[in-house]
Amino acid sequence: MKSKKIKIMILVIFIVLLFLSIGFYIHKHHQDISTDNAIIDGKTVVLSPKVQGYIKKINVEDNQKISAGDVIMEIDTTDYQVKVDHAQAALLTAKAAISAAQNNAIKAGITAPANVEVSKKKIDAAQATWEKAYADKQRMQMLINSGACSQEQFDQAVATEGSAKATLEQMQAELDASNAAPVIIAASQDTVEQLKAEEKQAKSDLAEAENNLQNTKIIAPMDGRITKRSVEVGSYVEPGTQLCSLVGLDLWITANFKENQLEGMHPGNKVDISVDAFPNLKLTGIVDSFQAGTGSYFSLFPAENATGNFVKTVQRLPVKITFDPLSPEDALLLGPGMSVIPTVHLNKGDV
Incomplete structure (x- = not known):
């Protein structure tokens, strides 16, 4: 009887060790890396007239979806x-x-x-x-x-x-x-x-x-949604006046990962995406590309490290993540500047 208990204990220990080994292997070879330093990016165009005059007609409202070639506004053509x-x-x-x-x-x-x-x-x-x-x-x-x-x-x-x-x-x-x-x-x-x-x-x-x-007609250069309309019918505008902004439908994520998080990350990695504004919205995507330089290197005032008081800081590298195809309903919820948390699934065995 005692010998039987010993055998059971040995079997349990073996099973525990097996699971620990499997867990260690998964942890070693499959790792998830995430960051909360990430926002949705997209193409944004500020629409301005090339000629001066009075706004005669406005064909759009804020947040309205339009197609490339649509006439957004018209300036009086008489003159x-x-x-x-x-x-x-x-x-x-x-x-x-x-x-x-x-x-x-x-x-x-x-x-x-x-x-x-x-x-x-x-x-x-x-x-x-x-x-x-x-x-x-x-x-x-x-x-x-x-x-x-x-x-x-x-x-x-x-x-x-x-x-x-x-x-x-x-x-x-x-x-x-x-x-x-x-x-x-x-x-x-x-x-x-x-x-x-x-x-x-x-x-x-x-x-x-x-x-x-011809330039009295303000034409949409791409598909997108109208935002920040700042004029009304009868407003006098000059060349360069900001009329509204057009946000394109092509969205992606710019995620600023720490440089010591990049090991094993490469284009094609699968990504789970959580949107701060919509916690229940679960999206997916893939790693598209890496910026050729850290964010601080391209800042307005890059850090000057050639001094005797140098303190090493972990840099962040912008990583572009593209969405998997979005449903029309999900696409309407998203816009540039929204905070997200991307979780990249790494496979170190591929490195």
């Missing part, structure tokens, strides 16, 4: 539509001026050389007329000296010669002007190029006016 109309009219005027200048350039390229030939022929005719008139005047000069013609006939010959000479000089002046044909053609081309530059400026003005008109 901007007028500028577009003026820019369009200026562009049409510039195009018409270019068309007229191009036609003039073509005409100059044809008529200017032709005018040279016409002027040469006119000079030839005027030269012949003047030479005849000059010869007639010389003959009358001899006749009047001999008394063979009257003073009136001589005066008429002098007048005719003077008129013919003036006509010849006029024809020569016209030829000189016609010889400037290359200059005239070049000037007409320069006018066309100048008007093309004005057309380009008009197009740029029109594009700017149309862009400003």
